[in-house]
Amino acid sequence: MTEILRTRAALRARVTGWKRAGxxxxxxxxxxxxxxxxxxxxxxxxxxxxxVIVTIFVNxxxxxxxxxxxxxxxxxxxxxxxxAPYGVDVIYAPGPEEIYPEGFATSVSVSGLTEGLCGAFRPxxxxxxxxxxxxxxLQTGADKAYxxxxxxxxxxxxxxxxxxLDIPVEIVPCATVREADGLALSSRNVMLPADTRRGAAxxxxxxxxxxxxxxxxxxxxxxxxxxxxxxxAAGFEKVEYLDLRAVGTxxxxxxxxxxxxxxxxAWLGGVRLIDNVAVG
Amino acid sequence: MTEILRTRAALRARVTGWKRAGxxxxxxxxxxxxxxxxxxxxxxxxxxxxxVIVTIFVNxxxxxxxxxxxxxxxxxxxxxxxxAPYGVDVIYAPGPEEIYPEGFATSVSVSGLTEGLCGAFRPxxxxxxxxxxxxxxLQTGADKAYxxxxxxxxxxxxxxxxxxLDIPVEIVPCATVREADGLALSSRNVMLPADTRRGAAxxxxxxxxxxxxxxxxxxxxxxxxxxxxxxxAAGFEKVEYLDLRAVGTxxxxxxxxxxxxxxxxAWLGGVRLIDNVAVG
Numbered sequence: 361m362t363e364i365l366r367t368r369a370a371l372r373a374r375v376t377g378w379k380r381a382g383x384x385x386x387x388x389x390x391x392x393x394x395x396x397x398x399x400x401x402x403x404x405x406x407x408x409x410x411x412v413i414v415t416i417f418v419n420x421x422x423x424x425x426x427x428x429x430x431x432x433x434x435x436x437x438x439x440x441x442x443x444a445p446y447g448v449d450v451i452y453a454p455g456p457e458e459i460y461p462e463g464f465a466t467s468v469s470v471s472g473l474t475e476g477l478c479g480a481f482r483p484x485x486x487x488x489x490x491x492x493x494x495x496x497x498l499q500t501g502a503d504k505a506y507x508x509x510x511x512x513x514x515x516x517x518x519x520x521x522x523x524x525l526d527i528p529v530e531i532v533p534c535a536t537v538r539e540a541d542g543l544a545l546s547s548r549n550v551m552l553p554a555d556t557r558r559g560a561a562x563x564x565x566x567x568x569x570x571x572x573x574x575x576x577x578x579x580x581x582x583x584x585x586x587x588x589x590x591x592x593a594a595g596f597e598k599v600e601y602l603d604l605r606a607v608g609t610x611x612x613x614x615x616x617x618x619x620x621x622x623x624x625x626a627w628l629g630g631v632r633l634i635d636n637v638a639v640g
Numbered sequence: 641m642t643e644i645l646r647t648r649a650a651l652r653a654r655v656t657g658w659k660r661a662g663x664x665x666x667x668x669x670x671x672x673x674x675x676x677x678x679x680x681x682x683x684x685x686x687x688x689x690x691x692v693i694v695t696i697f698v699n700x701x702x703x704x705x706x707x708x709x710x711x712x713x714x715x716x717x718x719x720x721x722x723x724a725p726y727g728v729d730v731i732y733a734p735g736p737e738e739i740y741p742e743g744f745a746t747s748v749s750v751s752g753l754t755e756g757l758c759g760a761f762r763p764x765x766x767x768x769x770x771x772x773x774x775x776x777x778l779q780t781g782a783d784k785a786y787x788x789x790x791x792x793x794x795x796x797x798x799x800x801x802x803x804x805l806d807i808p809v810e811i812v813p814c815a816t817v818r819e820a821d822g823l824a825l826s827s828r829n830v831m832l833p834a835d836t837r838r839g840a841a842x843x844x845x846x847x848x849x850x851x852x853x854x855x856x857x858x859x860x861x862x863x864x865x866x867x868x869x870x871x872x873a874a875g876f877e878k879v880e881y882l883d884l885r886a887v888g889t890x891x892x893x894x895x896x897x898x899x900x901x902x903x904x905x906a907w908l909g910g911v912r913l914i915d916n917v918a919v920g
Contacts, residue, residue: 368806465752466770466804472745490746498806524746526648526778 364451368499375501383410387502392416393433393547397537401506416453422488490521510536512636544635556629559595574616600625616640644731648779655781663690667782672696673713673827677817681786696733702768770801790816792916824915836909839875854896880905896920
């Protein structure tokens with residue numbers, strides 16, 4: 361089984377040895393409840409680095425609801441088993457007191473990129489992300505960090521934060537991993553009630569069709585009503601957004617007249633699902 | 641003369657070589673207009689490190705008034721001459737576009753410690769400090785960073801930020817350097833009108849007397865009226881605060897019934913002066 365470290369002192373001692381030997385260190389930051397999406401990040405990290413650390417930390421600061429934090433799946437033993445065949449060097453699974461000790465008072469924010477999409481519906485969420493992620497980068501001393509495109513806005517925000525703070529880490533984006541029916545893998549999928557699972561696949565189906573229409577020159581506003589109706593018909597309770605955004609700035613677009621991304625967030629069976637695809 | 645680097649790429653290339661050789665790197669972050677206070681930091685850095693970088697960057701984000709930013713002295717040539725005898729390895733003097741390139745969107749804040757004292761009178765000031773300082777730490781890759789106790793609240797805030805973000809740098813506090821009459825050295829002193837210079841010394845005189853009384857068991861509220869009156873009589877236009885704070889938390893105190901610091905900010909000849917002393 362992969363060794364689990366719980367303190368940054370133990371982690372630093374390990375990493376210092378690696379760095380001294382000139383080894384390239386990769387990190388895959390996770391909140392646990394690992395699935396094949398995470399494991400694809402691990403595979404990419406193994407290919408690009410000499411040493412790989414998987415972090416497991418359910419970060420309270422990025423949950424904007426106490427019940428969401430409480431319900432979030434915690435499966436450390438199963439996570440360690442899943443990671444075992446991949447040759448990960450260390451699992452770093454600190455407790456909250458190791459990340460936010462008594463007196464902790466600092467927060468990191470990114471403006472602009474965080475303001476729409478999930479940022480509009482989850483107040484404080486991205487501040488929580490951009491406060492914990494630099495800590496994980498600096499605690500692990502990673503040279504490269506692997507993030508999934510499934511959390512596309514998070515990927516842009518983290519990339520901006522790391523560049524802005526001059527953290528010497530390369531952010532490596534990795535493609536979304538999907539179920540056979542297209543559903544993007546997410547730790548939240550296990551919370552979906554059984555009778556909603558089939559409908560969940562409509563999220564990617566709708567996203568793909570709207571993206572195809574946009575690529576053909578269509579205007580988003582003329583597509584979104586029907587797209588939302590189709591999701592509601594499939595059992596979704598609510599569509600938070602279905603937005604076309606410019607790659608890089610995440611500026612809103614109506615037509616895909618430049619590199620763009622179509623992003624969606626919707627609730628199904630009390631679970632918030634997000635997904636996105638490239639357009640054009 | 642000491643070599644001046646202007647880009648973080650050039651700086652990183654230099655520091656990488658030092659780190660590879662196992663050398664300990666120290667940084668003295670400054671806004672230029674160097675005086676003997678800065679030079680005492682340089683001396684401490686030389687004693688504690690193999691390599692010393694002095695950074696000179698007038699950080700626009702930490703000025704809460706455009707005119708204050710404009711008036712701030714900029715004396716790079718003279719600064720380089722002053723530093724020359726000290727064996728500093730590199731002066732890093734980036735332009736604003738190197739620190740805040742197009743698209744920069746991140747800010748770092750510390751709560752609690754920043755809320756009173758200068759934080760109450762200079763909105764946004766400490767956010768500016770805690771946004772630029774981690775960048776300077778990470779751009780220089782410094783193992784140790786030297787700060788003067790003259791900016792006592794800043795020292796506490798920077799120490800908190802570096803610990804909270806897990807930046808692997810040791811913050812080394814250095815004692816305030818004073819003129820013969822007690823005036824704490826500050827880059828702002830050159831802006832004092834000639835006829836106010838004598839009165840300026842009253843700031844430290846008053847601070848020392850109040851600190852002595854507090855050490856003897858006095859209560860701050862019973863001393864502050866007379867102390868302020870004495871400063872006004874010496875020509876000060878306004879006393880912003882004269883506060884007793886607990887070491888560590890900066891919690892307000894009335895009696896020095898634990899390790900404490902007495903801090904003052906006051907305006908003289910249109911210049912804002914600050915100072916502080918240990919109590920007890």
